[in-house]
Amino acid sequence: DAMVIQNPRYQVTQFGKPVTLSCSQTLNHNVMYWYQQKSSQAPKLLFHYYDKDFNNEADTPDNFQSRRPNTSFCFLDIRSPGLGDAAMYLCATSRPAGAGTDTQYFGPGTRLTVL
Amino acid sequence: GQNIDQPTEMTATEGAIVQINCTYQTSGFNGLFWYQQHAGEAPTFLSYNVLDGLEEKGRFSSFLSRSKGYSYLLLKELQMKDSASYLCAVLDSNYQLIWGAGTKLIIKP
Numbered sequence: 001d002a003m004v005i006q007n008p009r010y011q012v013t014q015f016g017k018p019v020t021l022s023c024s025q026t027l028n029h030n031v032m033y034w035y036q037q038k039s040s041q042a043p044k045l046l047f048h049y050y051d052k053d054f055n056n057e058a059d060t061p062d063n064f065q066s067r068r069p070n071t072s073f074c075f076l077d078i079r080s081p082g083l084g085d086a087a088m089y090l091c092a093t094s095r096p097a098g099a100g101t102d103t104q105y106f107g108p109g110t111r112l113t114v115l
Numbered sequence: 116g117q118n119i120d121q122p123t124e125m126t127a128t129e130g131a132i133v134q135i136n137c138t139y140q141t142s143g144f145n146g147l148f149w150y151q152q153h154a155g156e157a158p159t160f161l162s163y164n165v166l167d168g169l170e171e172k173g174r175f176s177s178f179l180s181r182s183k184g185y186s187y188l189l190l191k192e193l194q195m196k197d198s199a200s201y202l203c204a205v206l207d208s209n210y211q212l213i214w215g216a217g218t219k220l221i222i223k224p
C-alpha cells in the first residue's frame with residue numbers, strides 16, 4: 001500500500017543530545033512537509049520541500065534542520081533538543097500546488113520526549 | 116493575520132448528530148480541509164471543499180460558504196470511535212495550509 005512511514009514512532013533523547021527523525025513515502029509525491037504539534041494545538045509547519053527545493057518557515061528555530069536526499073526520504077535533525085521541543089513530529093506529503101486537491105497525507109508521527 | 120476559529124471542545128451522544136463549525140480569515144483561498152485526529156495519532160483526511168455547498172461522504176458531510184468564510188463538518192449516527200479532534204485547515208493563496216487548533220469531540224453513551 002502506498003503510504004507515509006515515520007521512524008521511530010517514539011524517541012527519547014536527553015537535553016542537548018542531537019536526534020534525527022526520518023520519513024519515507026511511497027506515494028511519489030513531490031512535496032514533503034515537517035510539522036511540529038504540541039498537545040491540543042494546531043500542527044506548526046517547520047519546513048517543506050518541493051522536490052529538492054527547500055522552504056524554511058520564517059519562525060522555525062535554527063536548532064531544526066532538514067535533509068531530503070531523494071524523492072522518497074526526508075529527515076528532521078534537531079541539533080540540541082530542549083525541553084520545549086518535546087512534541088509530536090509529523091511528516092506529510094502532497095502533490096504540487098494546483099495539481100488536484102493538494103491533500104496532505106500524514107505519517108503516523110514520531111513522539112519526541114526530552115529528558 | 117491569518118486565523119482559523121473552531122470550538123475547543125464539544126460533547127455529543129452516541130447515535131446523535133453533531134455539527135462542528137469553522138470560520139476563517141486567510142489571505143486567499145484555495146480550498147478547505149477537514150482532518151480527524153485520534154489522541155496520539157496523525158491527522159487523517161476527511162474532506163475537501165473548494166466550491167460552495169455540501170459534500171456528503173457516508174456519515175460525514177462538509178459544507179462551505181466562501182462569502183461568509185465559514186464551513187462546518189456534520190457527523191451523523193455518532194459512534195464511540197468518532198471521539199477525536201477534528202481540525203479545519205485552509206489552503207491560502209500561497210498554497211500554504213493554515214490550521215485551526217482543532218475541536219475535541221467527546222461522545223457519551
